[in-house]
Amino acid sequence: MQDYQKQRATVLQILEDHQSMPGNLLPILHGIQDTLGYIHPSAIADIASALHLSKAEVHGVVTFYHYFRQTPPGQHTIRICRAESCQSMNSKGLEAHAKQTLGIDFHETTADGRFSLEPVYCLGNCACSPAMTIDDEVHGRVSPEKFDQLIASKGAE
Template sequence: MQDYQTQQPTVLKILDAHREMPGNLLPILHGIQDTLGYIPPDAVPDIAKTLNLSKAEVHGVVSFYHYFRVTPPGKHTIRICRAESCQSMNSKTLETHAKQTLNIEFHETSADGMFSLEPVYCLGNCACSPAITIDNEVFGRVSPEKFDQLLATFKGTE
């Protein structure tokens, strides 16, 4: 994990760019995560001080929204759809398989740093349920076997 001292100039630049914007907390958090890949916990005091909020208020927003991460993501992010169509096509089995295969839960990263696992609540690929994305690529009709093949493919691209 990077040292916050090396990330702080980036965080402060994002804070300065959004300082006067109404409703600026969410755009700031998105800006930090889009740039660094996550919200470093050590950035919370800087955000709170700049916006005249308590650290608890900032932490509350970060922890409320599942989109925000407080740990660095893996090299690849896998999102498994949990919407009704995918559920009806056995996404729970796929979810269980993915967690066991990667030895992680949702919002975690595999020990080798390769894969992060995230839930998502519709990928718009309902006709091909169950669906996942790996990074920005959508895959449909994903069985546990197809999941394993996709993992091997993405591991092989390193």
């Protein structure tokens, strides 16, 4: 994991930018993750101090929402849809295949740092269920074979 000192100026700037905004904790957490890719555990103390909250309160919010990461993401983030339409088209089978192929569970990153796997709840691509994304690309009707091809194409980059 990167040294927090390298990220700290960015975190402090985001805190300053949101200082006067009511209900600013979630926008701050999103801002940090969007900018740095994750929320470094050492950032919790800075956030708590800026917002006059306890570290436990900030940590509680970060861990409550699975969307927030506390470790760096892989080079590519795969999101598999778990919502109703995709479930009816065997997204569970796709999920199991992805976990087995990558050797990781949801919210984990492969040991080589290439792929992170996350669940998502509807990508607006229900007509082409089961759906998933790799980074910003949306893919539909993803069979295990198609999943393997998509992963291989990213592995070759």
